[in-house]
Amino acid sequence: MSKPLRIVFAGTPDFSVPPLQALLKAGHEIVGVYTQPDRPAGRGMKLRPSPVKAKALEHNLPVFQPQTLRNADALAQLAALRPDVMVVVAYGLILPQAVLDIPTHGCLNIHASLLPRWRGAAPIQRAIEAGDAETGVTIMQMDAGLDTGPMLLKKRTPILEEDTAQTLHDRLSQLGAEAIVETLDQLDSLVPEPQNDSEATYAAKLRKEEGAIDWQQPAAVIKRKIHAFNPWPTAYTSWQGKPLKLLTATALPEQSAAAPGTVTAVHRDGIDIATGEGTLRVHGLQPAGKRPMAAADFANGHALLGTRLGEA
Structure with a gap:
């Protein structure tokens, strides 16, 4: 797309910060940033904003921290932002269909695996644990399922012998930032590719x-x-x-x-x-x-x- 888009960004942890920065650098209009409510942290258990909130406030972006997106007030608030697209990166809340339907171009998710491999909560760690030779990021058009939507773009990276979950996390975060900007640039021409469910694996949350x-x-x-x-x-x-x-x-x-x-x-x-x-x-x-x-x-x-x- 040649013109800047009105984007609602939804993310919470460090992984989500580079994509937010990349969208700003690309000239898109971030009309709202959704992130998890502040959580107690540290020895004093004082409320601490998420990394995404901290970055959003640096850029004077409007921040929204609803406990849920399943009530009428939250839906009306989101709709009032009139987003062209919603970009979701490790947000932490499940988006109901009513949310997915609000943006003109729907909701795009940056997922840290080569879908359909490693759907779920811990794709980076499970890829290393399983001995995968490579991984990457997938830009996915979100639907009501768990990481089941059609794929728009993938970027790959080898898993190096010395990689830990932290080093791979940092590399994939930057790769996701590049991928979402590239996706939005080509949004009118990209053809969504359905996932092959028979090839799907599940990345269970770590215990x-x-x-x-x-x-x-x-x-x-x-x-x-x-x-x-x-x-x-x-x-x-x-x-x-x-x-x-x-x-x-x-x-x-x-x-x-x-x-x-x-x-x-x-x-x-x-x-x-x-x-x-x-x-x-x-x-x-x-x-x-x-x-x-x-x-x-x-x-x-x-x-x-x-x-x-x-x-x-």
């Missing part, structure tokens, strides 16, 4: 208990979990009865005769741990009550060699 490491698993599987769960909820084990979070690692093919979970080597690159298949080299970790640190630094102050992680 803290999933982070527990089973040393009987192959090193490659454990490594993927460590990277997928960094920074939250983190993968964890224990050492001498105390919790130990593992943050970054490499899977090595060398098999040890030691019992899974045993620390078999300590060196400047980290600590090597026997697993059910291969060896896991841990580079970064976080002991209970401490800051994240290099595994080698932790090993310097503790007698790890020959001890077994995960034992009660």
Whole structure:
């Protein structure tokens, strides 16, 4: 489209900020920003605005924070903004059909996977955990289903060996920003592509208990979990009865005769741990009550060699 669009933007976390900035830079008119209500945070549990709200206020954009979009007042408020399109990025509220019908060109969602793979709440983490070679973002025309709408545009990126959920999150956020601007530029000519439901997978929300490491698993599987769960909820084990979070690692093919979970080597690159298949080299970790640190630094102050992680 050649002319600027009237856009209602809906998003909440850090992931949503680059797309908002990109739309502003592209010259579109942001007529309203919808975001989750302020939440208590920090030691004092003071109300804290979402990252999207903070960025919107920097640009003097009108901010709306309804608890729901399912009542008449909320629908009337949105309709009064007369949006050409609504751009939705990790907003946190389900949009009823009445909302989807308000913008002239409907509601477009920036989803952090190559749909129909990884519909749902945690597509970035599940892609790493599953060992996918690549992922990306999909611009989707929203419908009433869960990430089921027709696709308008995709951008791809490889999942690198060193990627964690955080590094991939940051890269996909920027990719989503590029993709939504490109989509809006071509909105009149893009042909929506229906998703193949038979190829769909579901990215379930992460649970803290999933982070527990089973040393009987192959090193490659454990490594993927460590990277997928960094920074939250983190993968964890224990050492001498105390919790130990593992943050970054490499899977090595060398098999040890030691019992899974045993620390078999300590060196400047980290600590090597026997697993059910291969060896896991841990580079970064976080002991209970401490800051994240290099595994080698932790090993310097503790007698790890020959001890077994995960034992009660």
